[in-house]
Amino acid sequence: MIQAAIIVVSSKILSGEASDKGREGFEQYLADNEIQIVAYEIVPDDRKEIRECLLSVCTTVAPQVILTLGGTGVRPNDWAPEATRDVIEKEIPGIAEVMRAESLKKVKTAMLSRGTAGILGSTIIVNLPGSPKGAKENLATFLPILDHTVEKASKVTQPIS
Numbered sequence: 470m471i472q473a474a475i476i477v478v479s480s481k482i483l484s485g486e487a488s489d490k491g492r493e494g495f496e497q498y499l500a501d502n503e504i505q506i507v508a509y510e511i512v513p514d515d516r517k518e519i520r521e522c523l524l525s526v527c528t529t530v531a532p533q534v535i536l537t538l539g540g541t542g543v544r545p546n547d548w549a550p551e552a553t554r555d556v557i558e559k560e561i562p563g564i565a566e567v568m569r570a571e572s573l574k575k576v577k578t579a580m581l582s583r584g585t586a587g588i589l590g591s592t593i594i595v596n597l598p599g600s601p602k603g604a605k606e607n608l609a610t611f612l613p614i615l616d617h618t619v620e621k622a623s624k625v626t627q628p629i630s
Contacts, residue, residue, distance in 0.1 A: 474508035478540035491601025519552035539599030557587030
């Protein structure tokens with residue numbers, strides 16, 4: 470079973486101004502796909518805070534996968550892709566390209582998604598949209614290769630710096 474950490478990027482959810490209405494359904498979707506949640510964090514829409522959370526989760530929890538939810542659009546406070554690029558050692562552009570291509574078949578605004586994916590140490594980090602439906606649909610695009618990707622990434626021997 471793959472171990473994953475979830476990082477929700479939302480100042481509104483963190484402050485209680487909005488509810489985390491997609492959590493239960495997303496957690497069930499992961500369980501249905503044999504992905505165990507080992508951490509669930511909520512961080513504000515702040516590049517530094519997102520970056521620090523990614524680094525902290527990678528070093529303390531060391532999941533095979535971190536899925537960020539939200540912060541991938543064009544709003545001034547959308548920083549998940551930049552924070553992810555700040556910490557990853559290798560980018561995996563194909564994951565984001567396929568997510569956008571598949572989403573574009575359903576909604577034209579998918580071209581505004583700036584999400585990325587990459588590897589830090591042996592942890593794969595993938596930015597998903599904040600919409601519960603969009604997050605599940607995007608995750609579905611790369612689930613068929615997730616086991617393979619985790620296996621390949623786990624062979625990394627360089628320490629996290």
